[in-house]
Amino acid sequence: MRIKRLVQKHPEEKTFWKNDQWFNVYVQVNEEKRPDYKSRLYGEFDRFGFEAEDKYASLAEDDEHNGWRLFRRFKMVLHNNKRLTKDVTVKDFCGKQMTAFPLFVMSIKYLREHLLQAVTTQKIGIEETDILYVLTVPAIWDDNAKRFMRDAAVDADIDPARLKLALEPECASIWCETLGTDVKGAVAIAGSQYMVVDLGGGTADVSVHERKPDGSLKEIMKASGGPWGGIFVDENYMKLLDRLYGEEALTDLRKTEMSDYFDIIREFEHKKRTVDIKNTKHVIVRLSVSLRDLANKYSKQSLEERIAALDSHKNAITPKGKDKLKVDWTVIQSWFKIPIDLLIQHIKTLLAEPKMKRVQTVILVGGFGESQYVQDRIRKEIPDDLKYTYGTNVFQYFDENKYPDDKKVWENGKWQVPFCFKVYVRVNEQVKVDQQMTKRSTPNSKISLTAVYRTTQEHPKYITDPGCELLGTIELENSTDIPFEQQRLETTFMFGDTELFVKTKNKTTGKEAYMTFECFT
Structure with missing residues (x-):
């Protein structure tokens, strides 16, 4: 302004x-x-x-x-x-x-x-x-x-009579009702409790609400937050430019080539929000030829010499032509660390409160919240509560203290109990993105069938119990040249962003098969 x-x-x-x-x-x-x-x-x-x-x-x-x-x-x-x-x-x-x-x-x-x-x-x-x-x-x-x-x-x-003040995360909470079906369903249903994290340029504001039957909002926890916005990442970037090009050059650029100066700021702002962290090893930031010329005017050192003199990251920054820098993603990631670490710790502290047990959804809004890195960090480090118990269909050895006689069958020379629910993770347990659960077994036939089930029960015993749902069956071919009892199977459940990935692998032969299922809402 x-x-x-x-x-x-x-x-x-x-x-x-x-x-x-x-x-x-x-x-x-x-x-x-x-x-x-x-x-x-x-x-x-x-x-x-x-x-x-x-x-x-x-x-x-x-x-x-x-x-x-x-x-x-x-x-x-x-x-x-x-x-x-x-x-x-x-x-x-x-x-x-x-x-x-x-x-x-x-x-x-x-x-x-x-x-x-x-x-x-x-x-x-x-x-x-x-x-x-x-x-x-x-x-x-x-x-x-x-x-x-x-x-x-x-x-x-x-007119003060027609003026009200409202907290930014509360307004963001109301705005979420106008968004897609997934978000709207999480915030608009009566009784739903959710957290809104409003992450802007300067501050991070956190509010927690419950949707009442009449559509109004009830505050579950007093709004809180801290100065953990995107400007701190920008400041780290400008500190790097100051080290590489010199304070005098940046000051002169701001005075004599102001359009270039603003372009540098906006270029990084765009990169900060939109960089694809999953497929990016480095980021090319565009500067200006005038900045390098000014740096050479005020310093006898070349840009390459100034990079080599850096205490850290000297091998992670490379000049590209006269107006660009190639910066490893690890460098930029380090600039995010302090504000995002503080934000995540704050969110975890809030979610640990007893009154927060029913909070099932965290909604991230605000300009800095557009950053894929920020989104990825929060997804990975804020645990999600599962709405189902997930497991597989297995045979269990008969134990008269656990199973009634009418459940046992004679199989492979032993009394066993079929249709048992082998639990990998239970309903309401907290899991992180990329968290894995692996269990081992021994094949008993040429084809191993891993049937994946889910249920809302916390302690299911059989896949035939009411409410148990078959998600899919994974087929894996075992070796007939090696005795089955000498082969080893591993079944792994991996929880991703919104999906459950299940893989069965024969550790002896190296063969594997997998399927992906929808997991989180």
Whole structure:
């Protein structure tokens, strides 16, 4: 977002610089309306979002950006400041301080005007008095920060009688009702309990709710979270560029080639979210020729020499041409580690609470939540509760203390019990993605048939019990040249993202067969 100082447009209007800000002494004499106090102190709002960055960079190319101020990611000042007042300041793009409160006022006012324009365009007859404004705030903000936001909204001309504050993860929870069938089914059914993790640029907010029969939400646990957003990954990336190209070169690039500077930031933001971690060993990041030229201007060392001087990762970074770097995925992965480790530990702590036993679903939302790496880490490290007991059909040796006489049959010279349910994992047990359970046995025929069953019972005895369901049968051919009692079979259950993978392998011959079944909802 950018603030523009009021420029001198008439001989009677004067400006002066005080306390690192432009002030106007007189208003334009030909204006019909006297500008309000805030605009005279802080300037006028011009643009928001990427448009603000693009305009600022365009002005800088022609050296016309003096008097214009660009502010990025100033929202975090409300979290970092423990003694928050309306006098709190933030730095603009060039490092100059300014009071933060008017920035919030202007941002909210922009959003309000944007909404009204969209409503007017799309539907006739709606008055602003018909609108209830809901202003979202991170769950980890304290009461001072929330009051700060409410006051900013009122100063942005929003009627306080039609203004409510809501926690961001709670709003995300409601939004999930509009999504696909799988997600909607997990959050919209009466009695369902679920966790929403809202992972944005600055903060991670976690809320836990239960859907009531009347459609309302009941808070299961107070919203919580921490400063574990995506900006910490970005900061690690910029620290690497600082080591490779030098602080002076980056500072000069920001001043002289601002478009290139913003392109570097956006390029990495895109890579951070979309890289395919399962098929990627390295990432190519595009920089700019101008950055390398500036680095050579300020340092006698070549880029290759600066890479070789790195304390770590020196063998994991390779220049590609004049404007690219090849970075091993392990390097980028290390930048994610601290914030995601803290987030996962927090989620595990919450799920360990007794009141959280019925929470079956974790929903990840927010910009940083789009990262495949983040999704993969959470899937692997947050255990899932199984809704079924899974196992196979086996013969068990007859034990009169376990089985009634009418269950036994004479098989291969022994009394055995057929149709027994051999359990690999039980209902409500917690399993992680890629967790494996393996059991061993001995074949008794040329073809081994592994019949996979599931049931909602926790302790099933027979596959013929009510509710037992056959998922499929795996056929494996054994050797007839080796005595069956000398061959060894291994049956492995592996739980993936949404599937159950079952493999039967003859360890003696090396032959194997497998099937995949739907497991989690």
